Amino acid sequence: MLRKGVIRPSSFPWSAPAILVPKRCPDGKPKFRFCVHFHVPNSVTKFDSYPLPVFEETTARIFGSKYFSVLDCYSGIWQVCIQEEHRKQTAFTVPSGHYEFNRMPFWLSNGPASFQRLMDVVLKDLVGLEWWVFIDDLIVFSETAEENAQSLENLLQRLEKTNLQLHPEKSEFGRPD
Numbered sequence: 001m002l003r004k005g006v007i008r009p010s011s012f013p014w015s016a017p018a019i020l021v022p023k024r025c026p027d028g029k030p031k032f033r034f035c036v037h038f039h040v041p042n043s044v045t046k047f048d049s050y051p052l053p054v055f056e057e058t059t060a061r062i063f064g065s066k067y068f069s070v071l072d073c074y075s076g077i078w079q080v081c082i083q084e085e086h087r088k089q090t091a092f093t094v095p096s097g098h099y100e101f102n103r104m105p106f107w108l109s110n111g112p113a114s115f116q117r118l119m120d121v122v123l124k125d126l127v128g129l130e131w132w133v134f135i136d137d138l139i140v141f142s143e144t145a146e147e148n149a150q151s152l153e154n155l156l157q158r159l160e161k162t163n164l165q166l167h168p169e170k171s172e173f174g175r176p177d
Helices: 039-044 055-062 084-090 111-126 143-161
Strands: 008-009 016-022 031-036 067-072 090-092 096-100 133-134 135-144 173-175
Touching: 016 090, 055 133, 055 135, 067 143, 084 096, 111 133, 111 143, 135 143, 143 173
Parallel strands: none
Antiparallel strands: 008 096, 016 031, 067 135, 067 173, 090 096, 133 135
């Protein structure tokens, strides 16, 4: 995270506890997810009530489509910068030092709502018509392979303009149903 610029050294005199949590992996190899327990900052944060999509409404909307492209934003929420004055409140300590986040950590209460809002703004007028987004997962749906390719091109152009990155290994393109 330090090499990627997600975190930086901190001198703030407060720290949230950090732990490694086992992660389920399809290949069976043990992997861990780094987590910071932001109970204290989350308890005093003004809650962002921006709605997340309802799964049943989404499946009803894409029902009958024949072609799908499924994309995953690379470390989705980490693509959102935290304002300078708020970074110190994300401080945590691990054996290698004391750090704070430059980018939105996954464990802050408003992270999912903030990223969903960002994606809805970036993809505004075509969500529900050509594609669907749930936080950092995107589905392009269409009746034909040609429509899917065109919608996918529109989506990729918007993501490029806003510098949002995709995780190619977790993405599939033009899959017929």
